[in-house]
Amino acid sequence: MTKSPVGFTLNGSQRAAFADPGQSLLDFLRRGVGDLSPKFGCGQGACGACTVTIDGATHLSCLVLAESVAGREVRTAAGLADGASLDPLQEAFMDHFAAQCGYCTPGMLVSARALLDRNPRPDRAEVIEAISGNLCRCTGYEPIIAAILAVAEGRARA
Numbered sequence: 001m002t003k004s005p006v007g008f009t010l011n012g013s014q015r016a017a018f019a020d021p022g023q024s025l026l027d028f029l030r031r032g033v034g035d036l037s038p039k040f041g042c043g044q045g046a047c048g049a050c051t052v053t054i055d056g057a058t059h060l061s062c063l064v065l066a067e068s069v070a071g072r073e074v075r076t077a078a079g080l081a082d083g084a085s086l087d088p089l090q091e092a093f094m095d096h097f098a099a100q101c102g103y104c105t106p107g108m109l110v111s112a113r114a115l116l117d118r119n120p121r122p123d124r125a126e127v128i129e130a131i132s133g134n135l136c137r138c139t140g141y142e143p144i145i146a147a148i149l150a151v152a153e154g155r156a157r158a
């Protein structure tokens, strides 16, 4: 099998690695690039644990071919914090106990960040719609929705 070089931007940094033919972006990010923040939940587009943004739009990285991100901008949950400074969504998830096992959390955070970037003041229905593709087996969703709304409504920690 011939590997292909893929150059792209990951969380603001230029990266390059070799992708196998047919390799998913999820597998490429985790095994090829070493970003373990996108999670393998189902591998077939059903759970949202692998959610990333590509050029600002959310995608399920298990369904995206690694080669297709050449020259594009990929963002993952690993890029949400700025050094020791967490994204307000990460603070709010902690404050609202919005994670238990935490397996869904990176995908939830990426979906929520993408929502707030395009719509800084979403209402509850818009928050629910934005995370509708992200399944959580633990929290029952209310703490997650509350955390996102806290940031949207300016009630989160500064």
Ligand code: FES
Residues within 6 Å of the ligand: 039, 040, 041, 042, 043, 044, 045, 046, 047, 048, 049, 050, 051, 060, 061, 062, 063
């Ligand atoms: S691992 Fe991609 S949607 Fe479940």
Ligand code: FES
Residues within 6 Å of the ligand: 098, 099, 100, 101, 102, 103, 104, 105, 135, 136, 137, 138, 139
């Ligand atoms: S916190 Fe466990 S799946 Fe969401």
